[in-house]
Amino acid sequence: MKVKMLSRNPDNYVRETKLDLQRVPRNYDPTLHPFEVPREYVRALNATKLERVFAKPFLASLDGHRDGVNCLAKHPKSLATVLSGACDGEIRIWNLTKRNCIRTIQAHEGFVRGICTRFCGTSFFTVGDDKTVKQWKMDGPSFGEEEEPLHTILGKTVYTGIDHHWKEAVFATCGQQVDIWDEQRTNPICSMTWGFDSISSVKFNPIETFLLGSCASDRNIVLYDMRQATPLKKVILDMRTNTICWNPMEAFIFTAANEDYNLYTFDMRALDTPVMVHMDHVSAVLDVDYSPTGKEFVSASFDKSIRIFPVDKSRSREVYHTKRMQHVICVKWTSDSKYIMCGSDEMNIRLWKANASEKLGVLTSREKAAKDYNQKLKEKFQYHPHVKRIARHRHLPKSIYSQIQEQRIMKEARRRKEVNRLKHSKPGSVPIVSERKKHIVAVVK
Numbered sequence: 001m002k003v004k005m006l007s008r009n010p011d012n013y014v015r016e017t018k019l020d021l022q023r024v025p026r027n028y029d030p031t032l033h034p035f036e037v038p039r040e041y042v043r044a045l046n047a048t049k050l051e052r053v054f055a056k057p058f059l060a061s062l063d064g065h066r067d068g069v070n071c072l073a074k075h076p077k078s079l080a081t082v083l084s085g086a087c088d089g090e091i092r093i094w095n096l097t098k099r100n101c102i103r104t105i106q107a108h109e110g111f112v113r114g115i116c117t118r119f120c121g122t123s124f125f126t127v128g129d130d131k132t133v134k135q136w137k138m139d140g141p142s143f144g145e146e147e148e149p150l151h152t153i154l155g156k157t158v159y160t161g162i163d164h165h166w167k168e169a170v171f172a173t174c175g176q177q178v179d180i181w182d183e184q185r186t187n188p189i190c191s192m193t194w195g196f197d198s199i200s201s202v203k204f205n206p207i208e209t210f211l212l213g214s215c216a217s218d219r220n221i222v223l224y225d226m227r228q229a230t231p232l233k234k235v236i237l238d239m240r241t242n243t244i245c246w247n248p249m250e251a252f253i254f255t256a257a258n259e260d261y262n263l264y265t266f267d268m269r270a271l272d273t274p275v276m277v278h279m280d281h282v283s284a285v286l287d288v289d290y291s292p293t294g295k296e297f298v299s300a301s302f303d304k305s306i307r308i309f310p311v312d313k314s315r316s317r318e319v320y321h322t323k324r325m326q327h328v329i330c331v332k333w334t335s336d337s338k339y340i341m342c343g344s345d346e347m348n349i350r351l352w353k354a355n356a357s358e359k360l361g362v363l364t365s366r367e368k369a370a371k372d373y374n375q376k377l378k379e380k381f382q383y384h385p386h387v388k389r390i391a392r393h394r395h396l397p398k399s400i401y402s403q404i405q406e407q408r409i410m411k412e413a414r415r416r417k418e419v420n421r422l423k424h425s426k427p428g429s430v431p432i433v434s435e436r437k438k439h440i441v442a443v444v445k
Contacts, residue, residue, distance in 0.1 A: 249294025
């Protein structure tokens with residue numbers, strides 16, 4: 001005689017305490033769950049809608065400057081400390097946690113053109129319209145002391161930008177030429193130039209720390225190697241590049257912010273074609289900064305908005321604007337990859353969330369699990385028309401919206417003209433140029 005016995009382990013269904021949730025045995029056999037995908041789709045749709053409902057990216061406005069904010073710098077060791085320089089020569093150090101100004105320095109006569117921190121975080125450097133480079137202590141003067149710079153270097157020409165080496169006591173300035181300085185000397189170690197126009201910005205590579213990139217007003221982007229006192233190569237674009245930023249994770253990749261409303265991501269090994277052209281702004285792009293992850297960057301534009309681009313996409317995933325924010329001159333992504341700061345014409349520094357709908361503060365384990373589950377659902381259904389439409393939709397100011405429509409018409413007209421020209425020409429007489437190569441004039445080595 002066969003006797004079938006039911007054997008159940010109480011651990012599978014009995015709660016350990018009264019406060020626990022009831023344990024439910026589940027069978028994951030797909031034949032028992034015929035409506036699993038439709039149910040998941042509805043959940044994904046709801047998660048996408050809720051993401052847009054809770055998208056409130058603006059956190060705080062730091063006011064106190066008496067003129068437009070011209071440059072920003074992050075503290076290398078402290079997440080809460082930010083430095084800003086204004087057009088009236090004033091420098092302010094801010095505490096982001098308390099959201100107030102902790103120190104004010106009248107550093108220069110005229111604009112503060114550039115500001116950068118030393119890699120150890122003990123001091124910072126500024127350059128201004130008064131032809132000086134000044135080094136300041138990060139900590140304020142003790143009681144009764146005057147606010148004095150540690151060192152002052154008086155140059156021959158106006159300096160337009162400054163950046164510090166990531167590991168050594170060396171910094172670079174730009175103006176008529178790119179100068180490499182030792183902190184202990186009052187004369188540059190070496191000066192490099194290629195062309196005759198003024199250079200607007202210079203940036204050290206964070207990985208290959210001997211490499212520098214600079215952009216000049218004669219439409220060039222020039223790369224230098226500090227070990228050999230000559231420029232390496234340069235690429236000439238259609239219009240002027242305002243600034244560049246190196247990818248902190250990939251040594252050869254950098255992104256250039258251009259006057260023709262686009263950003264160009266280049267691989268320095270092959271400058272003849274950009275890796276990606278990022279198009280969404282409707283006015284000149286003035287600044288760009290990478291996320292510490294190297295996956296995204298943020299750009300600031302003259303069209304009074306900032307946009308977040310994935311490195312491998314040509315369109316932005318996010319656009320931030322407010323009614324009061326005017327032309328955005330500088331932008332920085334904080335070192336914990338969670339926040340974005342931008343400084344604009346109307347004397348304010350604004351703090352934004354990098355992920356617009358992210359919940360700040362401590363999350364419980366259930367909240368984390370729900371967030372991860374919703375994220376996976378959104379990724380699974382991201383190409384479905386309804387989900388895609390809701391996730392992509394953004395409200396824009398009327399000025400930006402109308403300019404986008406206008407540029408779309410102009411682009412379509414140019415495309416139609418090219419097609420007609422090809423159609424009515426002898427085969428092979430009109431070359432077909434890809435969108436990426438259109439804006440590159442030449443590469444000089």
